[in-house]
Amino acid sequence: MNDQNNNVLEFKDVWKIYQMGDEKINALAGVNLNIRDGSFTSIMGPSGSGKSTLLHVGGILDMPTRGNLLLNGKDTSTLSGKEQATFRRNEIGFVFQRFNLMPQLSALENVLLPMIKPDLEKAKELLDKMGLEGKHNKRPSQLSGGEQQRVSIARALINNPSLILADEPTGELDTKNAEVIMGILQDLNKKEGVTIIIVTHNPLAAEFTDEIIEMRDGNII
Numbered sequence: 001m002n003d004q005n006n007n008v009l010e011f012k013d014v015w016k017i018y019q020m021g022d023e024k025i026n027a028l029a030g031v032n033l034n035i036r037d038g039s040f041t042s043i044m045g046p047s048g049s050g051k052s053t054l055l056h057v058g059g060i061l062d063m064p065t066r067g068n069l070l071l072n073g074k075d076t077s078t079l080s081g082k083e084q085a086t087f088r089r090n091e092i093g094f095v096f097q098r099f100n101l102m103p104q105l106s107a108l109e110n111v112l113l114p115m116i117k118p119d120l121e122k123a124k125e126l127l128d129k130m131g132l133e134g135k136h137n138k139r140p141s142q143l144s145g146g147e148q149q150r151v152s153i154a155r156a157l158i159n160n161p162s163l164i165l166a167d168e169p170t171g172e173l174d175t176k177n178a179e180v181i182m183g184i185l186q187d188l189n190k191k192e193g194v195t196i197i198i199v200t201h202n203p204l205a206a207e208f209t210d211e212i213i214e215m216r217d218g219n220i221i
Protein backbone atom coordinates (compact mmCIF):
# COMPACT_ATOMS: atom_id res chain seq x y z
CA MET A 1 0.00 0.00 0.00
CA ASN A 2 1.95 2.96 -1.23
CA ASP A 3 1.39 6.38 -2.62
CA GLN A 4 3.68 9.33 -3.14
CA ASN A 5 3.50 10.61 0.42
CA ASN A 6 3.40 7.13 1.98
CA ASN A 7 0.13 7.68 3.83
CA VAL A 8 -2.23 4.71 3.92
CA LEU A 9 -4.99 6.80 5.48
CA GLU A 10 -5.52 10.55 5.42
CA PHE A 11 -8.37 12.10 7.37
CA LYS A 12 -9.01 15.58 6.04
CA ASP A 13 -11.30 17.64 8.27
CA VAL A 14 -13.49 14.58 8.87
CA TRP A 15 -16.82 15.06 10.63
CA LYS A 16 -19.25 12.34 11.62
CA ILE A 17 -22.47 13.88 12.86
CA TYR A 18 -25.32 11.81 14.27
CA GLN A 19 -28.76 13.37 14.43
CA MET A 20 -30.66 12.15 17.50
CA GLY A 21 -34.06 13.85 17.42
CA ASP A 22 -33.29 17.54 17.85
CA GLU A 23 -29.80 16.88 19.09
CA LYS A 24 -26.69 16.66 16.93
CA ILE A 25 -23.78 14.55 18.15
CA ASN A 26 -20.38 15.32 16.68
CA ALA A 27 -18.84 11.87 17.01
CA LEU A 28 -15.95 13.19 14.89
CA ALA A 29 -15.40 16.94 14.86
CA GLY A 30 -12.97 17.88 12.09
CA VAL A 31 -10.30 15.22 12.44
CA ASN A 32 -7.04 15.72 10.56
CA LEU A 33 -4.81 12.67 10.77
CA ASN A 34 -2.27 10.87 8.62
CA ILE A 35 -1.46 7.19 9.08
CA ARG A 36 1.84 6.26 7.47
CA ASP A 37 2.43 2.99 5.65
CA GLY A 38 4.00 0.51 8.10
CA SER A 39 3.11 2.45 11.25
CA PHE A 40 1.72 0.97 14.48
CA THR A 41 -0.58 3.38 16.31
CA SER A 42 -2.82 3.20 19.34
CA ILE A 43 -5.79 5.44 19.96
CA MET A 44 -6.75 6.18 23.55
CA GLY A 45 -9.33 8.42 25.17
CA PRO A 46 -12.48 8.39 27.28
CA SER A 47 -15.66 6.53 26.43
CA GLY A 48 -17.66 8.40 23.81
CA SER A 49 -14.67 10.40 22.51
CA GLY A 50 -15.07 8.96 18.99
CA LYS A 51 -12.46 6.19 18.87
CA SER A 52 -14.70 3.51 17.35
CA THR A 53 -16.21 6.03 14.94
CA LEU A 54 -12.72 7.01 13.78
CA LEU A 55 -11.85 3.37 13.18
CA HIS A 56 -15.11 2.67 11.32
CA VAL A 57 -14.57 5.64 9.02
CA GLY A 58 -10.92 4.61 8.49
CA GLY A 59 -12.06 1.12 7.52
CA ILE A 60 -14.70 2.53 5.13
CA LEU A 61 -17.41 0.80 7.14
CA ASP A 62 -18.90 4.26 7.56
CA MET A 63 -18.62 7.40 5.42
CA PRO A 64 -17.84 10.87 6.82
CA THR A 65 -20.73 13.35 7.09
CA ARG A 66 -18.28 16.04 5.96
CA GLY A 67 -14.66 16.08 4.95
CA ASN A 68 -12.60 13.45 3.15
CA LEU A 69 -10.97 10.14 3.82
CA LEU A 70 -8.13 9.21 1.48
CA LEU A 71 -7.09 5.59 1.23
CA ASN A 72 -3.71 5.19 -0.45
CA GLY A 73 -4.17 8.73 -1.72
CA LYS A 74 -7.59 7.99 -3.24
CA ASP A 75 -10.69 9.78 -1.99
CA THR A 76 -12.99 7.03 -0.72
CA SER A 77 -16.08 9.00 -1.76
CA THR A 78 -15.08 8.28 -5.37
CA LEU A 79 -15.05 4.49 -4.83
CA SER A 80 -18.14 2.50 -5.82
CA GLY A 81 -19.82 0.30 -3.23
CA LYS A 82 -18.29 -2.73 -4.92
CA GLU A 83 -14.79 -1.22 -4.90
CA GLN A 84 -15.20 -0.42 -1.21
CA ALA A 85 -16.29 -3.99 -0.44
CA THR A 86 -13.39 -5.49 -2.42
CA PHE A 87 -10.97 -3.23 -0.62
CA ARG A 88 -12.38 -4.12 2.79
CA ARG A 89 -12.16 -7.83 2.08
CA ASN A 90 -8.68 -7.91 0.52
CA GLU A 91 -6.76 -5.17 2.29
CA ILE A 92 -8.37 -4.43 5.64
CA GLY A 93 -8.63 -6.66 8.69
CA PHE A 94 -11.19 -5.29 11.14
CA VAL A 95 -11.55 -6.38 14.77
CA PHE A 96 -14.87 -5.11 16.14
CA GLN A 97 -15.33 -3.92 19.70
CA ARG A 98 -18.22 -6.39 20.05
CA PHE A 99 -16.55 -9.13 17.96
CA ASN A 100 -19.49 -9.49 15.46
CA LEU A 101 -19.08 -13.26 15.19
CA MET A 102 -21.82 -15.26 13.45
CA PRO A 103 -23.58 -17.09 16.31
CA GLN A 104 -24.66 -20.11 14.27
CA LEU A 105 -21.15 -20.81 12.93
CA SER A 106 -18.23 -22.53 14.64
CA ALA A 107 -15.00 -20.69 15.46
CA LEU A 108 -13.38 -22.27 12.40
CA GLU A 109 -16.28 -21.34 10.11
CA ASN A 110 -16.21 -17.77 11.40
CA VAL A 111 -12.52 -17.47 10.52
CA LEU A 112 -13.12 -18.97 7.05
CA LEU A 113 -16.01 -16.60 6.31
CA PRO A 114 -14.04 -13.74 4.66
CA MET A 115 -12.10 -16.13 2.38
CA ILE A 116 -13.23 -16.47 -1.22
CA LYS A 117 -11.29 -19.75 -1.52
CA PRO A 118 -11.51 -21.33 1.95
CA ASP A 119 -8.11 -22.51 3.18
CA LEU A 120 -8.90 -24.85 6.08
CA GLU A 121 -5.28 -25.45 7.10
CA LYS A 122 -4.51 -21.74 7.30
CA ALA A 123 -7.61 -21.05 9.39
CA LYS A 124 -6.75 -23.88 11.79
CA GLU A 125 -3.15 -22.68 12.10
CA LEU A 126 -4.30 -19.17 12.87
CA LEU A 127 -6.73 -20.37 15.55
CA ASP A 128 -3.98 -22.47 17.12
CA LYS A 129 -1.66 -19.44 17.07
CA MET A 130 -4.36 -17.59 19.03
CA GLY A 131 -4.30 -20.37 21.63
CA LEU A 132 -7.59 -21.94 20.56
CA GLU A 133 -6.45 -25.52 20.03
CA GLY A 134 -9.36 -27.87 20.61
CA LYS A 135 -11.93 -25.08 20.30
CA HIS A 136 -12.24 -24.91 16.51
CA ASN A 137 -15.70 -26.43 16.45
CA LYS A 138 -17.22 -24.44 19.30
CA ARG A 139 -19.83 -21.77 18.61
CA PRO A 140 -19.33 -18.24 20.00
CA SER A 141 -21.92 -18.89 22.76
CA GLN A 142 -19.77 -21.82 23.93
CA LEU A 143 -16.65 -19.63 24.18
CA SER A 144 -15.54 -17.09 26.79
CA GLY A 145 -15.34 -13.40 25.89
CA GLY A 146 -11.57 -13.62 25.53
CA GLU A 147 -11.83 -16.68 23.29
CA GLN A 148 -14.41 -14.96 21.07
CA GLN A 149 -12.08 -11.98 20.88
CA ARG A 150 -9.25 -14.23 19.67
CA VAL A 151 -11.54 -15.81 17.05
CA SER A 152 -12.40 -12.33 15.79
CA ILE A 153 -8.69 -11.46 15.59
CA ALA A 154 -8.00 -14.65 13.61
CA ARG A 155 -10.83 -13.72 11.24
CA ALA A 156 -9.32 -10.26 10.75
CA LEU A 157 -5.92 -11.76 9.84
CA ILE A 158 -7.07 -14.56 7.52
CA ASN A 159 -6.77 -12.66 4.22
CA ASN A 160 -3.32 -11.21 5.03
CA PRO A 161 -4.55 -7.61 5.21
CA SER A 162 -2.09 -4.76 4.65
CA LEU A 163 -4.06 -2.64 7.16
CA ILE A 164 -5.41 -3.89 10.50
CA LEU A 165 -7.93 -1.82 12.45
CA ALA A 166 -8.62 -3.33 15.84
CA ASP A 167 -11.11 -1.91 18.34
CA GLU A 168 -9.95 -2.88 21.84
CA PRO A 169 -8.37 -6.17 20.69
CA THR A 170 -7.29 -7.00 24.25
CA GLY A 171 -10.35 -5.65 26.08
CA GLU A 172 -11.52 -9.10 27.17
CA LEU A 173 -8.09 -10.63 27.74
CA ASP A 174 -6.00 -11.19 30.85
CA THR A 175 -2.46 -9.79 30.94
CA LYS A 176 -0.84 -12.96 29.62
CA ASN A 177 -3.18 -13.34 26.65
CA ALA A 178 -3.11 -9.59 25.97
CA GLU A 179 0.67 -9.78 25.67
CA VAL A 180 0.44 -12.77 23.33
CA ILE A 181 -2.00 -10.94 21.04
CA MET A 182 -0.01 -7.68 21.10
CA GLY A 183 3.14 -9.69 20.33
CA ILE A 184 1.45 -11.22 17.29
CA LEU A 185 0.35 -7.76 16.09
CA GLN A 186 3.84 -6.36 16.72
CA ASP A 187 5.40 -9.15 14.63
CA LEU A 188 2.96 -8.49 11.79
CA ASN A 189 3.93 -4.83 11.91
CA LYS A 190 7.70 -5.20 12.31
CA LYS A 191 8.33 -8.30 10.17
CA GLU A 192 5.66 -7.99 7.49
CA GLY A 193 5.15 -4.24 7.40
CA VAL A 194 1.43 -4.39 8.11
CA THR A 195 0.00 -1.01 9.11
CA ILE A 196 -1.92 -1.32 12.38
CA ILE A 197 -4.21 0.94 14.40
CA ILE A 198 -5.64 -0.26 17.68
CA VAL A 199 -8.07 1.40 20.04
CA THR A 200 -7.24 0.57 23.63
CA HIS A 201 -7.82 1.57 27.24
CA ASN A 202 -4.90 -0.59 28.30
CA PRO A 203 -1.55 1.23 28.72
CA LEU A 204 0.25 -2.15 28.54
CA ALA A 205 -1.20 -2.75 25.07
CA ALA A 206 -0.40 0.81 23.97
CA GLU A 207 3.23 0.25 24.98
CA PHE A 208 3.61 -2.23 22.12
CA THR A 209 2.76 0.49 19.60
CA ASP A 210 5.05 3.21 18.24
CA GLU A 211 2.68 6.13 18.58
CA ILE A 212 -0.20 6.96 20.91
CA ILE A 213 -2.98 9.28 19.79
CA GLU A 214 -5.35 10.77 22.37
CA MET A 215 -8.95 11.60 21.51
CA ARG A 216 -11.36 13.97 23.30
CA ASP A 217 -14.81 15.05 22.13
CA GLY A 218 -14.46 13.79 18.58
CA ASN A 219 -11.02 15.15 17.94
CA ILE A 220 -7.35 14.39 18.41
CA ILE A 221 -5.50 16.28 21.10
Ligand SMILES: Nc1ncnc2c1ncn2[C@@H]1O[C@H](COP(=O)(O)OP(=O)(O)OP(=O)(O)O)[C@@H](O)[C@H]1O
Residues within 6 Å of the ligand: 018, 019, 020, 025, 026, 027, 045, 046, 047, 048, 049, 050, 051, 052, 053, 054, 097
Ligand atom coordinates in the same frame (compact mmCIF):
# COMPACT_ATOMS: atom_id res chain seq x y z
N1 LIG B 1 -24.94 5.12 15.45
C1 LIG B 1 -24.89 6.14 16.31
N2 LIG B 1 -25.95 6.95 16.47
C2 LIG B 1 -25.91 8.00 17.32
N3 LIG B 1 -24.84 8.33 18.05
C3 LIG B 1 -23.76 7.55 17.94
C4 LIG B 1 -23.73 6.41 17.08
N4 LIG B 1 -22.51 5.83 17.18
C5 LIG B 1 -21.83 6.56 18.07
N5 LIG B 1 -22.57 7.59 18.54
C6 LIG B 1 -22.13 8.63 19.50
O1 LIG B 1 -20.92 9.17 19.03
C7 LIG B 1 -20.01 9.40 20.10
C8 LIG B 1 -18.72 8.62 19.84
O2 LIG B 1 -18.99 7.22 19.92
P1 LIG B 1 -17.84 6.12 19.77
O3 LIG B 1 -18.51 4.80 19.74
O4 LIG B 1 -16.98 6.47 18.61
O5 LIG B 1 -17.02 6.33 21.13
P2 LIG B 1 -15.77 5.49 21.70
O6 LIG B 1 -14.68 6.48 21.93
O7 LIG B 1 -15.48 4.33 20.83
O8 LIG B 1 -16.32 5.02 23.13
P3 LIG B 1 -16.05 3.62 23.93
O9 LIG B 1 -14.70 3.77 24.59
O10 LIG B 1 -17.15 3.60 24.93
O11 LIG B 1 -16.13 2.48 22.98
C9 LIG B 1 -20.75 9.00 21.36
O12 LIG B 1 -21.32 10.15 21.92
C10 LIG B 1 -21.82 8.06 20.87
O13 LIG B 1 -22.94 8.09 21.72
Ligand SMILES: [Mg+2]
Residues within 6 Å of the ligand: 051, 052, 053, 097, 167
Ligand atom coordinates in the same frame (compact mmCIF):
# COMPACT_ATOMS: atom_id res chain seq x y z
MG1 LIG C 1 -15.62 2.29 21.10
